[in-house]
Amino acid sequence: MEKTKLYTITVFSENTVGLLNQITIIFTRRAINIETLSVSPSAIKGIHKFTITAFATQSVIEKIVKQIDKRVDILKSYYNTDEDLIHQEIALYKIATEKLMAMGSIESLIRQYNIKILDMNDTFVVFLKSGHYAETQQLFEELSNTIGVLQFVRSGRIAITKAKVERLSDMLDAMRKIDENPVDN
Amino acid sequence: MSTKKMSGSQILIESMIKEGIDTIFGYPGGAIMPAFDALFDYRDKINHVLTRHEQGATHAAEGYALVSGKTGVCLITSGPAATNAVTGISNAMLDSTPIVVISGQVGSNLLGTDAFQEIDVVGIMHPITKWAYQIRRAEDVAWAVARAFYIAKTGRPGPVVLDFTKNAQTEEAEFNYKPCTFIRGYIPEPDVKQERIAEAAKLINVAKKPLALVGQGVILARAEEELKAFLEKANIPAAWTLLGASAMPSDFKLNMGFLGMHGNMAPNMKTNECDVLIAIGMRFDDRVTGNLDTYAKQAKIIHLDIDRAEINKNVQVDVPVLGDAKETLPLITELLHEADHQEWIDSFKVYDDKEYNVVIRKEIMPENGEMTMGEVVHKVSEATNHQAIVVTDVGQNQMMAARYSKHSQTRSLITSGGLGTMGFGIPAAVGAKVGAPDRTVCLFCGDGGFQMTIQELGTIMQEKLGIKIILLNNDFLGMVRQWQEMFFDERYSFTEIDNPDFIAIAKAYNIDGTLVTKREDLDAAIRDMLKDDKPYLLVVNVEKKGMVYPMIPAGASVTDVLLGDE
Numbered sequence: 001m002e003k004t005k006l007y008t009i010t011v012f013s014e015n016t017v018g019l020l021n022q023i024t025i026i027f028t029r030r031a032i033n034i035e036t037l038s039v040s041p042s043a044i045k046g047i048h049k050f051t052i053t054a055f056a057t058q059s060v061i062e063k064i065v066k067q068i069d070k071r072v073d074i075l076k077s078y079y080n081t082d083e084d085l086i087h088q089e090i091a092l093y094k095i096a097t098e099k100l101m102a103m104g105s106i107e108s109l110i111r112q113y114n115i116k117i118l119d120m121n122d123t124f125v126v127f128l129k130s131g132h133y134a135e136t137q138q139l140f141e142e143l144s145n146t147i148g149v150l151q152f153v154r155s156g157r158i159a160i161t162k163a164k165v166e167r168l169s170d171m172l173d174a175m176r177k178i179d180e181n182p183v184d185n
Numbered sequence: 186m187s188t189k190k191m192s193g194s195q196i197l198i199e200s201m202i203k204e205g206i207d208t209i210f211g212y213p214g215g216a217i218m219p220a221f222d223a224l225f226d227y228r229d230k231i232n233h234v235l236t237r238h239e240q241g242a243t244h245a246a247e248g249y250a251l252v253s254g255k256t257g258v259c260l261i262t263s264g265p266a267a268t269n270a271v272t273g274i275s276n277a278m279l280d281s282t283p284i285v286v287i288s289g290q291v292g293s294n295l296l297g298t299d300a301f302q303e304i305d306v307v308g309i310m311h312p313i314t315k316w317a318y319q320i321r322r323a324e325d326v327a328w329a330v331a332r333a334f335y336i337a338k339t340g341r342p343g344p345v346v347l348d349f350t351k352n353a354q355t356e357e358a359e360f361n362y363k364p365c366t367f368i369r370g371y372i373p374e375p376d377v378k379q380e381r382i383a384e385a386a387k388l389i390n391v392a393k394k395p396l397a398l399v400g401q402g403v404i405l406a407r408a409e410e411e412l413k414a415f416l417e418k419a420n421i422p423a424a425w426t427l428l429g430a431s432a433m434p435s436d437f438k439l440n441m442g443f444l445g446m447h448g449n450m451a452p453n454m455k456t457n458e459c460d461v462l463i464a465i466g467m468r469f470d471d472r473v474t475g476n477l478d479t480y481a482k483q484a485k486i487i488h489l490d491i492d493r494a495e496i497n498k499n500v501q502v503d504v505p506v507l508g509d510a511k512e513t514l515p516l517i518t519e520l521l522h523e524a525d526h527q528e529w530i531d532s533f534k535v536y537d538d539k540e541y542n543v544v545i546r547k548e549i550m551p552e553n554g555e556m557t558m559g560e561v562v563h564k565v566s567e568a569t570n571h572q573a574i575v576v577t578d579v580g581q582n583q584m585m586a587a588r589y590s591k592h593s594q595t596r597s598l599i600t601s602g603g604l605g606t607m608g609f610g611i612p613a614a615v616g617a618k619v620g621a622p623d624r625t626v627c628l629f630c631g632d633g634g635f636q637m638t639i640q641e642l643g644t645i646m647q648e649k650l651g652i653k654i655i656l657l658n659n660d661f662l663g664m665v666r667q668w669q670e671m672f673f674d675e676r677y678s679f680t681e682i683d684n685p686d687f688i689a690i691a692k693a694y695n696i697d698g699t700l701v702t703k704r705e706d707l708d709a710a711i712r713d714m715l716k717d718d719k720p721y722l723l724v725v726n727v728e729k730k731g732m733v734y735p736m737i738p739a740g741a742s743v744t745d746v747l748l749g750d751e
Contacts (some may be wrong), residue, residue, distance in 0.1 A: 017319070018307055025312045035465070059497075066494035072316045072336055077372030175369045 002057040006035070007161050008085055009061070011050040011068055012042060012075040012168045019073055023050060026067045034058050036089070038156030044168070047075060051156050078170045080161060087159035091136035092118070093143060094151035100125050100180040103147060113139045124150060129162075193323035194223035194521075196362075197287065200330035202230055206258055206642060208249060209233045210242040215302055215350045219354035221260070223593040224271075228345030234648055237614040237640035239266045241612035243273020244638070247614025250277075251599045252624075254407070256337050257284040259615065260607055262304030263291060267309070268690035272606060274344045275313040277604025280428060281405060283342035286645050292352040293321045293383025306348040308467055315343035315535070321350050323358035326364075334568015340373025341492040342433040375493060377508040377516065384504045385463075385487045386520030393486075394529045395421045396452070398444060398473075401428035401602075402490060406510040408728030409595050409627035411438070412465065415514045419524040424452030426467045430598035435571060435591035441533055447733050453743045456481050466487045466510050468707040469499040470603065471739075477740040489513050517529060531597060541601065543748045544734045549589055555728035556704050558585040558657045565627055565655060568588040568711045572651075573625040574599060574617050578610030578634030581663035583610040584733045586629040611654070615641055618650040624680035626652065632658045632684050651718035658728045660684055667732050688710030691722040 013019050014179065020039070027034055035053040042049035056064070062081050069077040100106060105109055109115065113135075116128040131164050143149050197220055201209075207232055213221040213481030224233060238243040246257025261270055263328060267288040278285045290302040310317035316336045317363040320329045326349075333345040354423065389395055401411050410430055416423050416433075422441045425432060428630065431513045434439045444456075456462065462484040468471070474480045486501040488495070489510055496505040506513050548559035562585050566573075576599040578581040583600055599617050602607040603623065610630040618626045635656055644650055663679040670678050691698040698721060701710045714721045734749040 010368075014208070018311065018317075021308060022311050024729070029312070062500055066496075070494045072368060111225075166357045172369065 002059060004055045004057050005081065006053055006055055007058075007061045007079045007081060008157060009050075009065060009079045009088065010159070010161075011052065011054040011077045011089040013048050014073045014075065015041070015046060015048045015052065016073050020050075021046070022071050022073065023052070023102070026055065026064055029069055030059065030060060030064060032046060032064065036156035038158050044167075044172070047168075051157055051159050052142055076171050078167060078174065080159070084162055085159040087132070087157050089133055089136055089155050089157050090128065090138065091152065091154040093140065093145060093149055095125050095127065096145060096150060097121065097123055097125050099147035103125070111181065115139070186489070189356045189360055191360045192219065192223060192355055192357055193320070193326045193349075194220040196323065196358060197286065197328040197330060197349070197354075198223055198227050198231065199360055200327045200362050201258065203229070203364070204256075204330065204334045205232055206256070206636065208404050209258045209260050210236055210238050210245040210249070210567060210616065211260035212236055212242055212262070212266060213453070214266050216263035216291055216479060217260060217266075217287075217349070217354075218374065219351065220287070220289065220349065224260070229716040233260075234615070234644065236612060236615070237643045238692055239269035239607065239613070240272050241638055241641045241644065243270045243284065243286065244276065244606070244609050244612035245616035245619070245641075245644070246271060247280070247282045247446040247621035248283050248576065248599050248613035250616070252596050252615075253616045253620035253621075254405070254596070256334055257282070259284065259286040261286065261734075262289040262302065262305050263306070267304060267306045271313065272604075274310065274346065276601055276604040276606045277344035278313045278315070280601065281342050281401065282344065283337040283651055285337050285347065286344065286345045286505040287347045287349055289354070290319065290348045290350045293350045294352070295309050296350070302343065306346065310346040313344070314346050317346040319673040320349065320353045323353050323356040324646070326353060326358065327360065327362040331363060331365040332368065335368070336371070340371075355546055368373065374509050375507040376492065377506075377513055379516075381504060382513065382516045383505045383520060385489075385506050385690060386486060386517050388461050388485050388504060389419060389421070389463065389517070390520075390522050392526075394459045394463045395419070395463060395526065395527075396455055396459035396484075397421050397423035397424050397463040397465060398467050399425045399429040399432050399465055400467025401426070401430040401432075403429060404444050404595055406466065406491070408514055410507075411511055411514040415518040415521070417551060418518050419519070419521045420457075420526045421463070422526070422530050424449070426470070426600045426602075427600060429467060430587055430600075431592035431595050434593050436593075439530070441530075443539075443588060444735050445470075446475070446739070447521065447588065447735065449537070449588075449736075450540040450748070451533040451606070451733050451744050453735075453737060454536050454745055455533060456743050457483065459484050461485050461487065461489045464488070464502075465492070465514070468495050471499075474499065475741050475743045475745070477739050479744075485640070492505055529677055540735060540748065541751050543751050556701075556725060558582060559589045561655060561657060561707065561725050561727065562586050562712055563660070564707060568715055569625050569627065570740050573597070573627045574621055576600070576610055576614040576626060576628040578618050578630035579605045579607045580630045580634060581667065581731065581733050582631040582657045582662075582667075585657070588733075607634040611638045612644070613650070614652045614654070615644050615650060618652050619648070626651070627653045627655060629655050630683055631663055632660060632687075633662045635687070639690070642691065642696060645720045646694045646696060650720060652720050653714050654722045655718070656687055657726045658684065658687070658724055658726050660729060663731065664733070670730070670732070671736075672738070685691050687722060687724045696720045696722055698724065698727070700724045702726045
């Protein structure tokens, strides 16, 4: 049996209504859960970038990516494993000020986890930590087990490939050439 | 360039005329009334066929597209009309049929408010279309129409839905139509890689036992001649999928028959004996492959397809050849050595003889007992000199029509393959006759499917379409009954039907008809049916418990062919 693994799927698309639906239904059909999802405008004006993570076998991910890529409004879709990527998530932790103070010094915690404090008042403190899933999770667990966490939120993964080729811009360059010399059919 | 202001509705129709559209299948209603009002002024340019249900409109558009190679068009209203069209659109998606469905929608200001007959059409259509788009402004109509037709017909064809809000129909904009020839990110025809062509040719040139599998891609690419040249150069035997039927004439010497669950024994058995399998414009559907774990494991597989997502989807291939078959086939042919393979071709005969002796002879030429479906199909095919367009419904009638009708020209078997839509038959025949008025159109359907879209008899009446309907009546949902007999201990759970007087129903629609209950009346009835170009219903009461053999049970290997009683 082929093993499942966490894959990161990157999708570049036109910024049109209903795009997310077009992508998610392809996962739905194969009963694959989306673990994380992050959507934002890309570096190229008018093009949106989706970063999706999901557990699946390589052969299933390949098929999903091809089926996403096939949609007319999708410009390019590909997948990577963690080794190909620089990736990051961001997490926010809301903690009761009183309980935090009761810990005594928090310097070691801040240093150990490289925490940023975004806000602080009489009732709560907000920590920010970025990192890989395991890192943000570890802090969450430590805080939960000691002083408790009032609210916790983690972003979807964002990722940049380590590859030397830039697949989308290369493709758009190629397409621009086709556009300038359209083939009548 | 001087431009003229027009309503969005008028722009829709003017744009379609620019796309060469002269036929629409439709059904008016509230949210599409402005478009229908505009259409009224174009009656001299556009033939609108009023169906009796929106499902019928979509199947008619499919039948039209399949026989003519043009894009079928539907014009329908919002809400229930759009949901009624879902079946036909899904059918077009699975069978790669180019249709454009324009459905009305409530005004933009009412979107998302659960307004009367409002439903999220684009949301519903995404999984079942190549492209679905909501037009909210009259300025976008020409652009959206051009894009819709470009997407529907290019690359691997498929259905497109335009959800046309009422305000966009009534508001005015300048008519400035430009055909669409390019969409960034959409690569309808992938670049052909010469090294893949060379690899494919190399494999075929060393093959001792090559077998080609011909799918609908050949027909969609209009590559029938290129296929023939390819097969003939190296004397390669070829078999066809259900939708690839008629891509090769039935009497073509390298045509080895029908693949899949109810296909011919020889090509199915030979799939697991060949050394090189060449799949051309087919997608290794489970009804063709059976159990993938035992499918063609001994063979090197070459897959020619225009759709990258089909490569390695079901079957892992050795040489993928992406591209349009009309382009890729001749490139491979050029590199082929002439070859013989006659011994290999002759080896098919053992299975052909066995199938003929055990199954075919008694199905198409029974000497006694009740009439059979195969017998009727065989006689109709003979009586039409194998020239007719054969439309089928779904089930036993479909498999019998596919097995026993012969074809002398392409685009001659119109059937619902991927979705297996009962009720496809009558409306698809409507579209086929509209798309090919000079050809004889014979529809084979069962008593079940006939009653799923029976109301389209009204369309046949109103349009005076000379469709020859052959109803193979066994008072059963025959294919399900066959499965119940074979796999469910003969527990005939809700498959027996009390049927109406079909001839009386046809008569009510002003369609002539005859009921045949005795074999000796069949030939005369078929002759009578074919004597003119008027609509006709021939009901033939066939054996109640007929079986379609050969059969490869679902999930079994292609070599596990059941032939029934020997």
